Amino acid sequence: MSYSEKHHAPAGVQNKPIEAEHLLNNLRWRYAVKKFDAGRKIAPDVWRSLEHATIHAPSSFGLQPWKFIIVSDPAIRQKLREASWNQSQITDASHLVVFARLAKLSSEDVDRYVRRIAEVRGVEESSLTEYRNTMTGFALRPNFDSGAWAARQVYIALGVFLTSAAMLGVDTCPMEGIDPAKYDEILGLGKTGFVTQVVATAGYRAADDAFAQHKKVRFHERDVIVRL
Amino acid sequence: MSYSEKHHAPAGVQNKPIEAEHLLNNLRWRYAVKKFDAGRKIAPDVWRSLEHATIHAPSSFGLQPWKFIIVSDPAIRQKLREASWNQSQITDASHLVVFARLAKLSSEDVDRYVRRIAEVRGVEESSLTEYRNTMTGFALRPNFDSGAWAARQVYIALGVFLTSAAMLGVDTCPMEGIDPAKYDEILGLGKTGFVTQVVATAGYRAADDAFAQHKKVRFHERDVIVRL
Numbered sequence: 001m002s003y004s005e006k007h008h009a010p011a012g013v014q015n016k017p018i019e020a021e022h023l024l025n026n027l028r029w030r031y032a033v034k035k036f037d038a039g040r041k042i043a044p045d046v047w048r049s050l051e052h053a054t055i056h057a058p059s060s061f062g063l064q065p066w067k068f069i070i071v072s073d074p075a076i077r078q079k080l081r082e083a084s085w086n087q088s089q090i091t092d093a094s095h096l097v098v099f100a101r102l103a104k105l106s107s108e109d110v111d112r113y114v115r116r117i118a119e120v121r122g123v124e125e126s127s128l129t130e131y132r133n134t135m136t137g138f139a140l141r142p143n144f145d146s147g148a149w150a151a152r153q154v155y156i157a158l159g160v161f162l163t164s165a166a167m168l169g170v171d172t173c174p175m176e177g178i179d180p181a182k183y184d185e186i187l188g189l190g191k192t193g194f195v196t197q198v199v200a201t202a203g204y205r206a207a208d209d210a211f212a213q214h215k216k217v218r219f220h221e222r223d224v225i226v227r228l
Numbered sequence: 229m230s231y232s233e234k235h236h237a238p239a240g241v242q243n244k245p246i247e248a249e250h251l252l253n254n255l256r257w258r259y260a261v262k263k264f265d266a267g268r269k270i271a272p273d274v275w276r277s278l279e280h281a282t283i284h285a286p287s288s289f290g291l292q293p294w295k296f297i298i299v300s301d302p303a304i305r306q307k308l309r310e311a312s313w314n315q316s317q318i319t320d321a322s323h324l325v326v327f328a329r330l331a332k333l334s335s336e337d338v339d340r341y342v343r344r345i346a347e348v349r350g351v352e353e354s355s356l357t358e359y360r361n362t363m364t365g366f367a368l369r370p371n372f373d374s375g376a377w378a379a380r381q382v383y384i385a386l387g388v389f390l391t392s393a394a395m396l397g398v399d400t401c402p403m404e405g406i407d408p409a410k411y412d413e414i415l416g417l418g419k420t421g422f423v424t425q426v427v428a429t430a431g432y433r434a435a436d437d438a439f440a441q442h443k444k445v446r447f448h449e450r451d452v453i454v455r456l
Contacts, residue, residue: 015257016250017397020277027284027392029243049248051453055446056255058390060404064447069454076456113445120445148376152383156402159387162286164255167395169245174384176288187456198380217341217348218283219292225279226297228304228415 023167030166031216033173033201035209038092042203046168047095050202053164054097057157061135063113065105065150066157067194069098069187076186083182084199089173094203097161098183100194101154105139105146147195154197161200175199251395258394259444261401261429263437266320270431274396275323278430281392282325285385289363291341293333293378294385295422297326297415304414311410312427317401322431325389326411328422329382333367333374375423382425389428403427 042050054068071077074091080098081090090096102109114132118125139146158174165172176198183189183196205212218224270278282296299305302319308326309318318324330337342360346353367374386402393400404426411417411424433440446452 013253013257015254015394015397017254018246018250018395020274020396022244022246023392023395024277024280024284025241026243026245027281027388029241030284030286032286046248049252051449052252053255055449055452056252056258056444057387058258058260058402062445064452067452067454069456071456073456113447116447117445120443148379151376152380155380155383156387156390159285159384159389160255160391161387162384163388163391164251166243167246167251168248169243174286215348216284217290217345219341219344221279221283224283224292224295226295228297228299228301 026166026169027163028216030162030172031212031214033089033093033171033203033205033209034211035206036089036092036094036171036173036201036203037206040094040204042094042170046170047202050161050164050168050170054157054161057160059153059156060149061113061138062117063105063109063135063153065102065109065146066154067100067192068157069100071096071098071187079186080178080183080199083179083186084175085177087175087177089175089201090199092203093173093201095201097200097202098187098196099154099158099198099200100187100189101147101150101197103147103150103193103195105150107136107140110135110139151197158198158200165202170202171205172200172202175201254394254397255391256444258390258400259440259442261317261321261399261431261433261437262439263434264317264320264322264399264401264429264431265434268322268432270322270398274398275430278389278392278396278398282385282389285388287381287384288377289341289366290345291333291337291363291381293330293337293374294382295328295420296385297328299324299326299415307414308406308411308427311407311414312403313405315403315405317403317429318427320431321401321429323429325428325430326415326424327382327386327426327428328415328417329375329378329425331375331378331421331423333378335364335368338363338367379425386426386428393430398430399433400428400430403429 077091084090180196305319312318408424
């Protein structure tokens with residue numbers, strides 16, 4: 001079954017909650033891996049599930065202003081590493097995803113999404129005119145930085161990816177220390193309308209990654225939670 | 229046990245993976261709730277777990293440039309609703325979180341984080357000088373829009389929140405259709421250094437929320453995943 005056949009029918013899906021302590025345990029287990037076990041690969045079915053989890057990420061209006069570029073080619077990975085302060089995760093992780101975003105949101109992007117809604121839900125595009133107009137008004141309004149908006153949406157997907165990986169026992173490292181312009185060049189994004197935003201590497205921690213032993217540092221609850 | 233006592237010891241925590249199909253099922257179940265059951269509240273222990281999951285969200289350098297403002301006061305919720313295009317979720321959801329971010333990242337923010345690292349890990353601040361300098365160089369570099377950076381980090385936390393809620397069987401609706409300046413005023417953020425970025429409401433879907441029956445719309449896998 002293709003992704004689209006399998007995943008477009010939420011009606012009737014029942015949630016199977018997990019224990020809160022189970023969720024928190026796996027989130028505590030997560031950390032930003034500094035050294036991956038270069039010999040250990042994520043099983044294909046687990047990786048596919050992570051891809052699907054990421055595709056499920058919500059976005060403003062559902063517009064999904066992103067592409068997820070999965071780079072397996074070792075030569076490209078090596079070039080990307082050079083555009084990433086030579087950080088070892090870029091080549092040593094089992095998988096690497098470049099989270100790219102729309103450089104700019106256009107009415108064509110809205111139209112493409114409206115067509116997709118009509119297709120998935122089996123409705124006439126004309127029935128979506130009001131929704132299309134709302135979105136177009138949003139996308140094209142004066143002083144709206146749609147590139148920055150798209151960047152923020154990508155970070156929702158990043159959060160979904162990192163959390164989902166932790167639930168599946170897959171280690172990750174989100175990476176902002178990259179040269180996005182060089183990435184765009186290496187990945188050939190040139191005229192695609194998409195630009196590099198952020199990277200995530202995934203795989204399994206090396207046994208000797210000292211960072212795995214560090215205590216997680218979070219501010220006191222009283223410093224991040226405000227109750228009104 | 230306080231949050232900080234309980235959560236700062238990842239060393240030795242074992243991951244307990246869940247089945248991929250279980251993860252995907254709960255993500256399929258999730259949708260942006262339009263109409264909450266106003267009579268149904270999230271149990272306090274479940275809500276606490278969601279707070280803790282969100283506090284665990286990763287951020288660039290671990291700097292956590294955010295505050296999570298949980299608004300329970302009905303009068304404030306009513307005012308926020310008026311600053312949110314009168315969307316019903318703002319008052320009808322069991323819980324409402326305003327994800328606020330640093331307006332601007334300063335060296336004081338870096339220092340505060342360095343002090344916290346020293347405290348949690350039991351090391352001298354002086355041993356963190358190099359790390360501090362790296363972060364300060366990042367935070368204060370020319371042409372760096374630290375407010376936009378902080379906004380993106382907040383969206384990671386939003387992604388963690390939404391995914392975690394889905395794992396716990398809690399319904400949510402992320403909401404960008406708000407007036408952030410009015411929110412700042414209502415919440416009294418004035419001189420705190422934090423500004424409103426985005427909102428999430430959480431609770432349980434109303435039995436008659438028609439949106440729960442809509443098919444989830446995602447682009448074809450071939451349109452969002454690129455393989456290199």
